[in-house]
Amino acid sequence: MQKLYQLFNRQIFDDKLPACKIRTRNLKGMSGRTEAVSDRPKLLIYIDLHKRLTIADRYDTLLHEMVHVWQYENDLDMDHGRTFWKKVYQIKRLYGIEIYYGGEISD
Numbered sequence: 488m489q490k491l492y493q494l495f496n497r498q499i500f501d502d503k504l505p506a507c508k509i510r511t512r513n514l515k516g517m518s519g520r521t522e523a524v525s526d527r528p529k530l531l532i533y534i535d536l537h538k539r540l541t542i543a544d545r546y547d548t549l550l551h552e553m554v555h556v557w558q559y560e561n562d563l564d565m566d567h568g569r570t571f572w573k574k575v576y577q578i579k580r581l582y583g584i585e586i587y588y589g590g591e592i593s594d
């Protein structure tokens with residue numbers, strides 16, 4: 488998944504996203520989440536993916552979470568508001584990739 492993150496970062500986000508640690512875990516009620524943890528002087532960003540996702544859902548959830556990392560990087564609220572959907576539609580328009588939203592209850 489780390490390699491896929493680098494690939495998506497390069498292809499879709501212009502290599503602008505910071506390094507993230509991707510973990511698979513047993514999440515309750517959501518397929519993925521993004522968490523920024525301060526570990527002075529560094530900041531660690533974790534993307535957690537549910538360990539029971541199919542491969543296709545993993546790709547999709549990773550991209551969804553990467554939109555949150557992009558929001559974080561740009562000092563935007565990490566939510567599913569206007570900036571989230573703007574980015575999702577932009578990715579769809581430019582790359583024909585549709586980011587699935589279902590399966591995630593909150594993050």
Ligand SMILES: [Zn+2]
Nearest residue numbers: 551555591594
């Ligand atoms: Zn989300």
